[in-house]
Amino acid sequence: MADGPLIQLEDVTRRYQQGDMTLDALANVSLSIDSGEFVALRGPSGSGKSTLLHVLGLLERPSQGRYLLKGEDVARMEDNARSEIRNRLIGFVFQSFYLIPYITALENALLPGLYGPTPKKVLVDRAHELFKRMGISDRMDFKPGKLSGGQQQRVALARALINEPSLVLADEPTGQLDSKAGAEIMELCRQINAQGKTLIIVTHDPETASYARRAINLVDGKIAGP
Numbered sequence: 001m002a003d004g005p006l007i008q009l010e011d012v013t014r015r016y017q018q019g020d021m022t023l024d025a026l027a028n029v030s031l032s033i034d035s036g037e038f039v040a041l042r043g044p045s046g047s048g049k050s051t052l053l054h055v056l057g058l059l060e061r062p063s064q065g066r067y068l069l070k071g072e073d074v075a076r077m078e079d080n081a082r083s084e085i086r087n088r089l090i091g092f093v094f095q096s097f098y099l100i101p102y103i104t105a106l107e108n109a110l111l112p113g114l115y116g117p118t119p120k121k122v123l124v125d126r127a128h129e130l131f132k133r134m135g136i137s138d139r140m141d142f143k144p145g146k147l148s149g150g151q152q153q154r155v156a157l158a159r160a161l162i163n164e165p166s167l168v169l170a171d172e173p174t175g176q177l178d179s180k181a182g183a184e185i186m187e188l189c190r191q192i193n194a195q196g197k198t199l200i201i202v203t204h205d206p207e208t209a210s211y212a213r214r215a216i217n218l219v220d221g222k223i224a225g226p
Contacts, residue, residue, distance in 0.1 A: 004071055005032040006166065006198055007056060012065035012075075014051050014221075025051040027221040028065070033200065035166065038193040040212035041202045048221040049202045050171055056200065057169045058086040070166070087115055091160030091168045095175035097152045099144040099159075105151075106131070106140040109158040116163060123162060130158040134188065150181030157188060161197075168192060170201040174208050186211040 014026040054060040067075040113123040134154040174182030193199045217224045
């Protein structure tokens with residue numbers, strides 16, 4: 001890994017055109033996140049939290065500014081290079097789980113790994129270990145419709161970790177869960193961070209944000225004070 005922060009944004013703006021109007025969802029955002037941090041992105045609806053997460057996850061490009069990931073400027077890379085980096089270095093967890101309903105939990109968890117060079121046997125062994133860590137080893141052969149919301153999010157966490165990424169991004173990971181299941185997911189997130197993964201979560205919930213070790217507050221597309 002290159003010296004310096006894992007993530008460095010320099011004057012990043014993300015601009016959208018809506019008819020005759022121009023909207024800056026992010027406006028000149030600069031920040032650094034070191035390897036191994038656990039960060040919560042907080043702010044009201046429309047503050048730019050999810051847009052920032054999408055930029056960090058290489059799902060959207062900045063309209064201007066620089067994004068250095070492991071010292072490389074990924075903002076201007078070709079799409080194929082960005083896709084390769086995204087699959088290799090970044091794991092995603094979403095509020096709505098996004099599991100494929102007609103395949104098993106195990107098959108869902110394996111999916112990101114099938115696009116990389118890791119042999120399938122290694123991926124399967126890794127998935128078995130992840131399901132054990134998530135406490136759902138007995139649910140590997142179940143399809144998502146047979147799983148509770150908390151179990152589905154555990155499968156999504158396993159999927160996010162299957163390629164052993166450096167960075168895990170979670171967008172409202174407890175948003176569709178009851179308080180007990182949400183607390184269990186966040187405790188798993190804390191354990192994942194303790195094992196060395198950099199974890200960034202988007203949340204509007206103070207209880208969920210309290211699991212992180214640092215909060216970044218956004219208002220109107222800009223970083224606000226603590």
